[in-house]
Amino acid sequence: MDQSSTHFIAICSDSIGETAEAVVQATLRQFELPNTEIKRYMNVRDEEELTALMEEVARRGGFVAYTLVQPELREAMREEAVRLNIRAVDIMGPMMQAFADTFNDDPKRLPGLLHRLDDSYFRRVEAMEFAVQYDDGKDVSAILKADIILLGVSRISKTPLSMFLAHKGYKTVNYPVVPEMALPSQLQEVKQGIIIGLTMDAEHLLKIRSERLKVMGLPHQVQYATLERIQEELDYAKLLYTDLGCPVIDVTDKAIEESAGLIMNLIHHR
16 A cells, blocks of 8 residues: 555554544545555554654654544654654543543553453353354254343344344354244243343345345346345344333344444343
């Protein structure tokens, strides 16, 4: 890529930079900037490293987003930004200050706490293993062990949504809804988990299924990818959701993160 025509954004972190990059990526979606390069500088722990990366940012005409918890490095970042006339965006600083001012407490100022191996970490690992093991109705007994049970017709994003929720620490199982196949009786016995029905606009789902068949090299005329069949499946699913009395989420044009956010809100407000 020609560096002279590249929009350059540096991520500077005393940990792995995941938080800052997530904010940058979310903001980037609001702009149409071709040839954008995001470069992470991870585990920055001394002023020499910081100065070197800031000089590269200056050479390339970009800006830096940073998550630094050590006061000395934060001050060095501010000084370098002024010296080199670079815009530097402090991702965590204002939030830490808000906590300190509001709750009269001081931050630990220890890098990498988000990724330490605590109970939350092991819960996420366990949830990921659960989602993989019981994906797509492999074992109906998982329904009674799950925190979240996702129901939906084929290609409605059940698996990626299960994996995303698992990454958030929720044991998630998904089960396919097919008119010719009865749902497992265990769904009537769910006590600890929450059942969520997924739906989607029929024409949108038709495009997804048709594209899937194309990728697999299969003819697109099969019944699986006809509007009539898809509408039949969605109508059948709607009846099942009504019988179960479960909340329904329309995932049409929603990112996985957005759908997961709606599900987690349902869990928290039960």
